Amino acid sequence: MTTVSLTVNGQSVTADVDPRTLLVQFLRENLRLTGTHVGCDTSQCGACVVHLNGQAVKACTVLAVQADASVVTTIEGLAQGGELHPMQAAFREHHGLQCGYCTPGMIMAAVDMVNRKGSNLDEQTIRAELEGNLCRCTGYHNIVKAVAAGAQAMVQNPVRQAAE
Amino acid sequence: MYAFEYHRPTSIGQAATLATEVEDVKFLAGGHTLLPTMKMRLAAPASLIDLSQIAELHGIERSAESITIGAMTKHAEVVNSSEIRESIPALAEMAELIGDPHVRHRGTIGGSVANNDPSADYPAACLALNATIITNKREIAADDFFQGIFTTALEEGEIITRVSFPIPSRAAYAKFRHPASRYALVGVFVAERGNDVRLAVTGAGADGVFRVPEMEQSLSRHFAPDALEGIIIPPEGMNGDIHADAAYRAHLVGIMARRAVQAAASRG
Incomplete structure (x- = not known):
């Protein structure tokens, strides 16, 4: 041990x-x-x-x-004081999941993506950056929308971003 | 995976001594090949020596003539290094094509070079850029280092400390990625330094990474894609598997070589 x-x-x-x-x-x-x-x-x-x-x-x-x-x-x-992190909230808002199995990894990858690449993420960047995360339900379309919206929300709510 | 003893030395000397004292050792770098291999029970070392806490193995240094990268430097660090982006942009671009962002946060140059996977990217970069692999015992030219698939000049217990790349006048890497594994189905790295052109191919050779002297000679006279016209790569000696047969890979070598030369030539 x-x-x-x-x-x-x-x-x-x-x-x-x-x-x-x-x-x-x-x-x-x-x-x-x-x-x-x-x-x-x-x-x-x-x-x-x-x-x-x-x-x-x-x-x-x-x-x-x-x-x-x-x-x-x-x-x-990620969630602070019972309130969802902006990226989690964006996945809920944009229906970025069906079965939810890949979702924790998707969200952690998305927050890392914003930390590295900033909040203005175009679709091509998001899709390329998510190549290490597989989803077998959604076809990625709503995941990409959720990441783009969550990235914007992280900037508009810097207190919660700093808490991460 | 099977049980093993875990050691975490803080100096190269300690690591080298440990390697002589404990049985059946493997060095652990980023672990992104070794750990999956151990999970599949294709490797079952009795001891792992984790090199991550050895400060001497980290860091990127630039001189007028070369870039020297510590063995435990992660792919993401190479991607983001302004020194490398300025001096050998092709190397940073190559590192960005390895695996995915999460893999690049863990995988290391030393681990990739020591493993010499026949589809890995770094062996092609090392060979084309005429790198020197520096160990705790000696310096080994890339031409002598890579000796066939998963086989290198490293001796038992020998540790890669740094890899040094002479700065080329221009270079580029063109990779046909396997869409699932993200390894190279075929990857071609070309580098020009003065009148010397070196071109190395990964992913294709049944015996691992290799150079193509005929292409190099033609490119050293005229560094442009049309210099490769008429040079046919025969399927003999190429790797064939369910993803691509030998003839397909041989054909891809020519295609990727032209793309790499085009990209390097456009750097002016």
Whole structure:
């Protein structure tokens, strides 16, 4: 067993883990943060995307021990005080999901996209940037609309953006 | 995946010593090939040595003649480096075609080069740009480093520390991406430095990355797409699989070579 200490959604966490424990397993099974999903488990689908030190990563392809001393944000860490993050609200408003399985990863990828590329995202940029996130229901159309609207909303509501 | 012991040294010296002391070691860089391989039980090392906390393996340095990139530098750092964008834009553009944004936040140049996947992008860049692979023991020219699929000149326990790229006068990379895996079905990197032209192909060769001397000689006389007219790449020695047969890949080499030369030539 190896001891890991990290910050998850603002809370300090310390645990003894088998080194082969994946970050996504640690989040879901140790911390019971089951909003982060396991889809393909082969770094293709993006259902497991979380932020590691402020960058989107596929948590199925990171060991929990590699995240030692890091800051992790999951989908559960986005909403503040019971109010949805602007990107979450945009996905609801624009019906950016059907079954919802890919949604946590889509939203974490979308927030990362805005952090890197700014809030004025054209359709081509959004589609290219989402290539690491697969959706099997929607055909992406409403997801792209939701990301564009959520990006704008993040700028109009900088307090909540800073809280992320 | 099977259980393993995990080590996280903070210096190259510590990592090298550990590698001689513990059994059946693999070095862990970004983990985006090694961890999936271990999940599929195609690899089951007894020990992993995580190189992420070794400060000497990070960072990008520019001199008048070259760009030197620390082995643990992530693809996204290469994409966003203003030094690389200014001196070897083709290298930053190539890094932006690897995987997806999340993969580029983890995958490293050292890991990609050490793995030498026959469809990876960095081996083509290293070979075309005449890079030097620097390890904790020696310096190895790219021409000597890549020795066939998943095979390199690295010895047991040898650690890539940096990769140094001479700055070309112009260069470009043209990639035909597999739409699902995002690896290169065929990728061609071309670089001109003075009168020297080097052209390297990834994704196509049954034996991994390779140069095309006939194209290089013709391009060194006249650096334009029409210099490649009449040069036929035979399907013998090409990789064939369910995605593309050998003849298709051979044909694509010519197409991607012309596109790469066109892109490099348009840099003026």
